[in-house]
Amino acid sequence: xxxxxxxxxxxxxxxxxxxxxxxxxxxxxxxxxxxxxxxxxxxxxxxxxxxxxxxxxxxxxxxxxxxxxxxxxxxxxxxxxxxxxxxxxxxxxxxxxxxxxxxxxxxxxxxxxxxxxxxxxxxxxxxxxxxxxxxxxxxxx
Numbered sequence: 001x002x003x004x005x006x007x008x009x010x011x012x013x014x015x016x017x018x019x020x021x022x023x024x025x026x027x028x029x030x031x032x033x034x035x036x037x038x039x040x041x042x043x044x045x046x047x048x049x050x051x052x053x054x055x056x057x058x059x060x061x062x063x064x065x066x067x068x069x070x071x072x073x074x075x076x077x078x079x080x081x082x083x084x085x086x087x088x089x090x091x092x093x094x095x096x097x098x099x100x101x102x103x104x105x106x107x108x109x110x111x112x113x114x115x116x117x118x119x120x121x122x123x124x125x126x127x128x129x130x131x132x133x134x135x136x137x138x139x140x141x
Contacts, residue, residue: 003030003034004033005026005030005036008037008040009026012040012044014057015040015043015044015059015060016059016060017057025061025063026063026064027062027065028063028064028065028070028114029114030117031112031113031115031116032109032112032114032117035070035108035112035117036063036070036105038105039072039101040060042101043058043101043102046097046098050090050094053090053091054079054091055078056076056077056078056079057078058074058098059074059075059076059077060073065114068110068122068123068124068129068130068131069107069109069122069131070105070109070110071106072105072106074102109131110131111131112131113131113133113136114131114132115132115133115136116133116135116136118133119133120132120133120136123137125137125138125139126138
């Protein structure tokens, strides 16, 4: 079965509350699918594990390629004002952990071919910056 970002949005619909299953807000090639799947799985696991310790939900609003690397845009939305946190500072730690994971995925994407997912390098061609392996490197002619 071929992977698609639509499948990812459906599987992690709690994280993609602002994105339609058509994937209109995901503007990158399929080579980063595994990286994004791992990121979503990690984020959902942290949220599920700490459900009673947070008042906020991370919502991914857009995913795209910018300057050759992955960019994940998100916002925090309040889940429940009624929850009284036993350890309010714990929520900040969880939020920092999730933001760190997003930053790490963005960093790692700079060495993953956005077309096939193999090891790649940042390239430039006719003003376009992208990450590719040798096989998918754009060439003149």
